[in-house]
Amino acid sequence: MVQVHHRQRTVDGHQIFYREAGDPAAPTLVLLHGYPTSSSMFRHLIPLLADRFHVVAPDHLGFGLSDAPSTSEVDYSFDLLADITEGLLADLGVDRYAIYVQDYGAPVGWRLALRRPEAITAIITQSGNAYDEGFVEDFWEPVIAYQRSQDATTEAAIRGALSLDAIRWQYVHGVADTTLVDPEAWVHDHALVSRPGNDLVQLALFRDYATNVALYPQVHEYFRTSQVPLLAVWGEGDEIFGPDGARAFSRDLPDAEVHLVPGGHFLLESAVHEVADLIRDFLGSRVTVW
Template identity: 65%
Template structure:
């Protein structure tokens, strides 16, 4: 497998951590992680993709090993995280790339694609929504209540998403054999979530997530006009983004390839081999050196 390098770059005055693998002259693949994790979620996929591709997997600001300025110092929005991601890609000289998006990585990836359609060579979305379909009400009602009104009650409810129990729940729910998911995953994420001040960063992003669904019509227009090769691979038992979120992509990309696998929100933890084989096959067919 390819060697994975662990690096930092200064972007807009902030230190951004990223994992990198593969030959620099190969087609680029950018991996964009979700909440509450980091590029750590791709640790097992990167060396596989790095055999053929130049792989870049950054930690968003406030996540993983990237800088985490307080919510008073930095305005945490999905627009701002997108700008930092674009800045990192510019710094690395990456002009064209396939993207793999999951959870929070999806709205960042959609903004990148809509801002520069010619840069995106293919899209892999793994439990990363781009439609109103697929939002699982039980989880999202708590988020939307907090977005509408910040009261002690709505804040207390949303803060449960920052606990060890709910972090564990995200990893294990929908997984047939929970023993295949390492406890390192949720303990790693929880340790970083628990840094002083990180709670306010996450609360800000929960509020700002309300800016994402209004962009969906523009995203759908982008997909219809530019028709990037699109691959949706989903844990069918995800308690946050249900399978309807994957199937919805066929509305605007009729030849989208959609696979629902047994698993949950963090599919790579329980179905790495199956998912990686499907993703690699898709990229081989759609990316040219």
Template identity: 65%
Template sequence: MTSAVHHRTTTVDSLEVFYREAGDPAAPAVVLLHGFPTSSHMFRHLIPALADRYRVIAPDHIGFGQSAMPTPEDFPYTFDALTEITSGLLGRLGVDRFAMYVQDYGAPIGWRLALQHPERVTAIVTQNGNAYEEGFVKPFWDGVFAYAKSPGPDTDAPVRGALTPEITRWQYVNGVDDPSLVSPDNWVHDQALLDRPGNDEIQLRLFRDYPTNVDLYPRVHRYFRDSRVPLLAVWGANDEIFGPAGAEAFRQDLPNAEIHLIESGHFALESHLETITERIRDFFARVLT
């Protein structure tokens, strides 16, 4: 029997935060943290696939999905700020220990949560959620880092290109062995949210803040070494944003990391849901007690 998925909203620091939730509230918690340019919508199939054994919670970050979208003048769009909202949500929901699934932007948010309270993180699943410079694929990141270093007319155009329908679709189908498995609803849904008035400036603020995630990597690596947190990488091997070297790099600090490269791209859940679900369920069955 498929577990019912609830679609809820609560208030954190005076902001409405939307989240999807399923499973027994007394079961071990699993927090799913989405990336750019999507939302908890990316987990719509994974949530019920895990909720028979776990309490699964998937929030929309501020400025994404159904959560509040204050202007940049009213909210500091940084990864620190997004982390504080996520931490506040978990506090409101009474989640003090949790495993996490991180993808893209969800990774630096997850790493910050772990650095704040390493004892709370029971396990990590990373699906193209980067923590090493080896993971950055050129030329995709060249424009982002150039813009972050020197925002202006000369560097603005390439990053604005990342907000277009063509690139949103590309993120879903690039590297996928059978693109017909990927529903067009994904990029249509994401693009509609990106195209909201003022959302472009929100995304540009986060692009400018992205180097703070790289600056954090040495602390994240130390956390891995000190905690020996169980980690599973289920990684789209053909991703041209975060490449497979980023998955293999986890073994530098977590020698027992379990790494599986999948013949897919950036949003591997869309083409390989069953494969990834099986890997996660097997992993959690062994490491979550």
């Protein structure tokens, strides 16, 4: 029976919540969550991996059970989220690790890799985009409009993403049998992003997401020069980051493994065992140096 520990560490003056399981002497896998969730998205995956790996899954600053200081106290950006993650891993003594990135976790992970490429042993990306081809226009059009101009109209459109219905849609779109998706997932996420002041945190990160796209050429160069082992496992019905985003990794990483799995953006809710099997096979066969 795998035991999952629920812990907190102070990083740069902020309390950061994280889940940890497995032997710390085993190879480390860092799980980086997306919007609008937290490490809770990995609650079913961690026990399926922790018998072989040391698994660490933090809540980003402003998300989940980590501190969520106001935007008047903190200038939220993806650089900051990467700084906090880097500080947490240093505090835990983790200096070499594989990363699993999803949604917002991807730009955090790409920054970690660009800063210390020698630290990254492998990448698993599940709807964690790094190419223009991944963006589904219908979803991203209001985000891009808000990035270009902040006014009452563009802000109202983007605030729709904070609603319970919009968060539920992120979980159930692309899933053939939606009864497999636990409603507590989107209710939990909505409750946390609805905390007073958290709407401004999320708006700041929607604006800052434009910096991630600008970083893509550097990420592609990192892929080409490092040839880091990469597994792209993607919900084939994802209408936020479409399957072309998964296929695109093969352009710079010819040996990348790409798997399209029936499901949506939060694939672990409906296909966690299939994803876990792919991860175990990938890490076991492709990653020989940790």
